[in-house]
Amino acid sequence: MPNYQLAQGEEKLADLIWRYEPIKSGELVKLCKSEIGWKKSTTYTVLKKLCNKNIFRNENSIVSSVIKKEEFTSKQSRYFVEDTFGGSLPKFLTAFIGGEKLSDLQAEKLKKLIDEHKEE
Secondary structure, three states: OOOOOOHHHHHHHHHHHHHHEEEHHHHHHHHHHOOOOOOOHHHHHHHHHHOOOOOEEOOOOOEEOOOOOHHHHHHHHHHHHHHHHOOOHHHHHHHHOOOOOOOHHHHHHHHHHHHHHOOO
């Protein structure tokens, strides 16, 4: 399973790209300068890292996503559960709840979600 963790700078740039895509790379440089305070070289260095991770592409000076934000977030979450809890959803939920009590509504929503995704 690929690693879907991003460094802080990568995350900032990814959020900008997802918000404005497709975007010309020159416009992205201007946006990064005004919103993040980055130089052109920093923008292109971080963009190259994101492209090497197959999250974005820069073709003909147009930057766009290979993976949409929702899909990336889903894969990032799955990676976290796999890496931290050995892929065990029950272990993750136990840690997430952390001894707190669920409301009736939360419990019902979880039960419904589980029923919808149960193997037949």
